Amino acid sequence: MAEGMLSGVRVVEFGYAWAGPLVGRTLGDLGADVIKLEQDVSRGGHLPDDPVLRAALDDWRRGEAVEPMLRASVFPDGEPEPEPWNRAGIFNKHNRNKRGLCADLKSASGKKIWRRLVKQSDVIVDNFSPRGVKNLGIDYETVREWNPGIISVSCTGYGHTGPFRQRVSYGPVLEAHSGAASATGYVEGGPMKMGHAFPDPIGGLHGAFAVLAALWERDATGQGCFVDLSQLQTYTSVAGDLVLETSAQGQAPARGNRSRSCAPQGVYRCRDESPDARESMDMWIAITIEDDDAWKRFTILVGDIRLEDDRFRDTSGRFEYHDEIDALINEWTRPQDRFELAERLQAADITALPAMTNGDLVQSAHLRDRGFIVEWDQPGVGVYEYGGFPIHFSDWGPTEMHPAPQLGGDNRQICEELGFSVEEIDGFVADGTLVDQPPLTGGR
Amino acid sequence: MAGMSDLRVLDLSDQVSGAYASRLLATAGADVTLIEPVDGSSLRSRPPLLTATEPNRSAAFEYLSAWKRGVALDWSSEAGFDALGRLLDQADVVVTTMAAADALAFDRRIRAERPPLIHVSATSYGLTGPWAGWRSSDLTDWAAGGYLYITGDPLREPLQGAGPWASYVGGIASAVGALAALHARRRTGRGQLVDVGTMETMASAHQWSLAMWSHQGRIKHRANNRHAEAHHPVSLMQVGDGWVCIAAPSQAQWINLCVALDLPEMADDPRYATAGLRYDVAEEIDGRFAPFLMSRTRTEVVEHLQAQHVPASAVLSMDEVLVDEQLEARAYWAYPEDLGEGVKMPGVPFVLPSSPTQFKAAPTLGADSASVLDEAGMQREEIESLAASGVIGLSGADCG
Numbered sequence: 001m002a003e004g005m006l007s008g009v010r011v012v013e014f015g016y017a018w019a020g021p022l023v024g025r026t027l028g029d030l031g032a033d034v035i036k037l038e039q040d041v042s043r044g045g046h047l048p049d050d051p052v053l054r055a056a057l058d059d060w061r062r063g064e065a066v067e068p069m070l071r072a073s074v075f076p077d078g079e080p081e082p083e084p085w086n087r088a089g090i091f092n093k094h095n096r097n098k099r100g101l102c103a104d105l106k107s108a109s110g111k112k113i114w115r116r117l118v119k120q121s122d123v124i125v126d127n128f129s130p131r132g133v134k135n136l137g138i139d140y141e142t143v144r145e146w147n148p149g150i151i152s153v154s155c156t157g158y159g160h161t162g163p164f165r166q167r168v169s170y171g172p173v174l175e176a177h178s179g180a181a182s183a184t185g186y187v188e189g190g191p192m193k194m195g196h197a198f199p200d201p202i203g204g205l206h207g208a209f210a211v212l213a214a215l216w217e218r219d220a221t222g223q224g225c226f227v228d229l230s231q232l233q234t235y236t237s238v239a240g241d242l243v244l245e246t247s248a249q250g251q252a253p254a255r256g257n258r259s260r261s262c263a264p265q266g267v268y269r270c271r272d273e274s275p276d277a278r279e280s281m282d283m284w285i286a287i288t289i290e291d292d293d294a295w296k297r298f299t300i301l302v303g304d305i306r307l308e309d310d311r312f313r314d315t316s317g318r319f320e321y322h323d324e325i326d327a328l329i330n331e332w333t334r335p336q337d338r339f340e341l342a343e344r345l346q347a348a349d350i351t352a353l354p355a356m357t358n359g360d361l362v363q364s365a366h367l368r369d370r371g372f373i374v375e376w377d378q379p380g381v382g383v384y385e386y387g388g389f390p391i392h393f394s395d396w397g398p399t400e401m402h403p404a405p406q407l408g409g410d411n412r413q414i415c416e417e418l419g420f421s422v423e424e425i426d427g428f429v430a431d432g433t434l435v436d437q438p439p440l441t442g443g444r
Numbered sequence: 445m446a447g448m449s450d451l452r453v454l455d456l457s458d459q460v461s462g463a464y465a466s467r468l469l470a471t472a473g474a475d476v477t478l479i480e481p482v483d484g485s486s487l488r489s490r491p492p493l494l495t496a497t498e499p500n501r502s503a504a505f506e507y508l509s510a511w512k513r514g515v516a517l518d519w520s521s522e523a524g525f526d527a528l529g530r531l532l533d534q535a536d537v538v539v540t541t542m543a544a545a546d547a548l549a550f551d552r553r554i555r556a557e558r559p560p561l562i563h564v565s566a567t568s569y570g571l572t573g574p575w576a577g578w579r580s581s582d583l584t585d586w587a588a589g590g591y592l593y594i595t596g597d598p599l600r601e602p603l604q605g606a607g608p609w610a611s612y613v614g615g616i617a618s619a620v621g622a623l624a625a626l627h628a629r630r631r632t633g634r635g636q637l638v639d640v641g642t643m644e645t646m647a648s649a650h651q652w653s654l655a656m657w658s659h660q661g662r663i664k665h666r667a668n669n670r671h672a673e674a675h676h677p678v679s680l681m682q683v684g685d686g687w688v689c690i691a692a693p694s695q696a697q698w699i700n701l702c703v704a705l706d707l708p709e710m711a712d713d714p715r716y717a718t719a720g721l722r723y724d725v726a727e728e729i730d731g732r733f734a735p736f737l738m739s740r741t742r743t744e745v746v747e748h749l750q751a752q753h754v755p756a757s758a759v760l761s762m763d764e765v766l767v768d769e770q771l772e773a774r775a776y777w778a779y780p781e782d783l784g785e786g787v788k789m790p791g792v793p794f795v796l797p798s799s800p801t802q803f804k805a806a807p808t809l810g811a812d813s814a815s816v817l818d819e820a821g822m823q824r825e826e827i828e829s830l831a832a833s834g835v836i837g838l839s840g841a842d843c844g
């Protein structure tokens with residue numbers, strides 16, 4: 001492995017779902033040695049031996065229906081087997097550039113491994129609840145006894161203190177609690193959640209920042225530390241301006257797609273497409289007209305005399321008649337290709353961009369030109385494309401991409417590095433501490 | 445070795461991304477100085493505007509500029525650029541949000557004489573590629589990163605998030621890039637240009653949809669207040685006095701939820717066996733939940749479900765967030781007194797050993813011009829002459 005920006009830094013990531021794994025992945029992309037610590041059930045189990053699920057899976061294979069849970073796991077070509085725990089695209093995407101250790105921390109052997117791992121690492125990352133952290137024995141009070149320089153970044157939903165510290169959460173729960181869901185929505189409607197669990201990447205990126213800052217400080221002081229990162233707080237932080245506005249003004253911001261400083265702004269319907277050759281889909285373009293000059297350029301481009309109305313000449317008029325303008329713009333955009341339209345508008349110095357689908361992003365000439373779309377050969381899966389690393393450094397080559405670990409795939413290598421003998425490692429396998437398969441489950 | 449408080453950051457940005465990157469560095473203890481034009485950063489007029497202050501101050505500026513010092517300096521002139529150069533000579537990191545061509549030109553201009561300097565450029569599309577010069581807004585940032593298409597009602601137009609959160613995400617990545625480059629500099633002695641595009645940062649903030657396209661050729665749709673066409677319930681639901689979020693994707697959570705809602709028979713129904721199967725009959729499930737939920741308040745529902753280890757929260761209004769007992773107990777709030785009595789904003793997002801312990805409000809225009817230039821070794825006469833020629837703005841009466 002080529003030297004990375006964080007070479008020499010060892011991180012143990014005990015993360016599940018998204019936020020914790022994103023901390024580990026970001027540090028791994030930067031070249032740290034990230035060991036993903038898992039339990040045998042971390043990735044779900046074998047496919048349940050259940051007639052309903054088996055029938056759904058057979059439907060999937062025939063291409064007749066899609067079992068939504070399988071869809072979200074993103075198995076290549078919809079095929080989970082063999083070893084579904086090693087084939088889920090959603091897992092492999094979150095866990096590139098890490099090594100895999102799967103160990104039962106509760107066993108005597110597991111405790112031995114954990115202790116040595118802590119002694120030989122710089123950073124521990126988790127995203128369990130405080131109760132889970134304590135139950136697993138990975139809490140800071142325990143680990144700092146063994147390694148006073150250790151940095152522990154615990155990315156809980158609510159934080160390790162406060163009346164709600166034992167609450168359990170996922171990203172969408174924190175969207176609700178942060179006020180963000182209530183601020184988002186259609187003008188006449190209720191609250192709206194984001195299309196993905198947005199607090200997770202926001203918590204995860206903040207977590208990576210916390211690790212890098214704590215490492216920097218440790219280099220100066222020699223002291224490790226505990227970072228009590230509440231994802232409720234990191235999510236509320238990105239709404240800081242809206243929270244401050246509400247506090248000072250006593251009223252919540254308006255919902256919808258419009259701008260508060262300029263008009264028109266909106267999301268307008270373009271020509272439908274069939275990107276996956278299955279069904280016709282609605283396609284859209286986002287347009288923002290910042291000022292009167294941009295409006296003039298826009299009306300010239302559109303060439304619709306109705307838009308050259310005097311009532312629309314300045315911003316306040318365009319706010320007043322926004323609905324009327326929107327209807328005319330929609331009429332103009334509806335038959336047009338969204339990418340060609342964006343090119344024409346941008347060429348005229350008008351702010352516009354297609355509402356990119358997931359397919360658009362992977363196929364984007366812009367993202368490909370920047371080297372953002374990457375691929376790697378995932379063992380047992382094959383070569384597929386993924387989103388890459390979003391930070392580009394002029395003094396370092398592009399981020400190397402190494403596949404996500406198989407469950408327990410690096411057990412032996414890691415234990416050898418920790419100084420255990422081959423006999424000891426054989427013993428860990430024999431006593432069931434080191435595993436590389438999920439437990440067999442009979443039912444669902 | 446230098447700690448966080450020894451780091452000097454110059455913030456030349458006038459967009460949310462760069463401003464939040466440098467705010468994060470400030471909340472980690474770095475010494476951050478905002479450099480803005482003598483007539484004020486355009487962020488000072490960015491909505492939301494606080495109409496109770498005269499002249500109206502920007503909530504975005506006041507929030508994003510906390511813990512920063514402020515210098516008013518017009519560096520388009522030669523004298524101004526020389527003054528900026530004095531500050532750059534002593535800086536570890538400079539953060540910019542200028543357009544791609546300008547950022548590259550600026551980098552060439554400052555780099556040769558300062559090899560250890562780290563320049564973090566935060567833009568919408570990055571510094572290279574066919575869209576590098578394209579225009580952007582908060583709305584198009586949502587569109588570019590793919591969140592717009594997947595948020596909202598499948599039968600209506602896609603919906604943006606309520607704030608410029610895409611740009612904030614670009615900012616977090618920029619702050620990560622700044623620290624990563626500092627760590628690398630320890631090894632190489634060299635600084636570098638760090639190029640962060642909000643579009644890519646948002647594209648990498650998707651849960652599985654890019655892999656869903658590459659592995660299966662499927663488009664991710666909008667799913668209203670349900671989760672991602674894949675799990676149920678992970679959704680916003682109505683209760684007697686508003687909305688809650690209930691998330692029970694796992695089997696154990698589903699069973700706990702059914703029991704908690706007095707519907708244990710649903711836990712055994714094979715049609716509801718997995719979160720995915722439940723998604724396809726979500727309407728039916730929600731209908732069966734409704735009598736229990738609609739006859740209770742948000743607080744009752746959430747406390748009841750959390751007691752059964754089912755992830756749930758009330759959908760809080762921003763007003764309610766401001767008096768939330770959890771955030772209060774964790775001393776999360778900062779109090780910018782200048783903006784009104786009792787006015788709050790988020791303080792340090794998470795406490796690091798190097799984090800500041802006292803709140804420092806955003807600088808008034810030119811507040812620290814004289815002291816910062818003095819620290820950089822500039823003579824008093826020189827500072828006065830720059831002020832007289834309008835290259836720098838000083839606080840108080842001199843300030844325009």
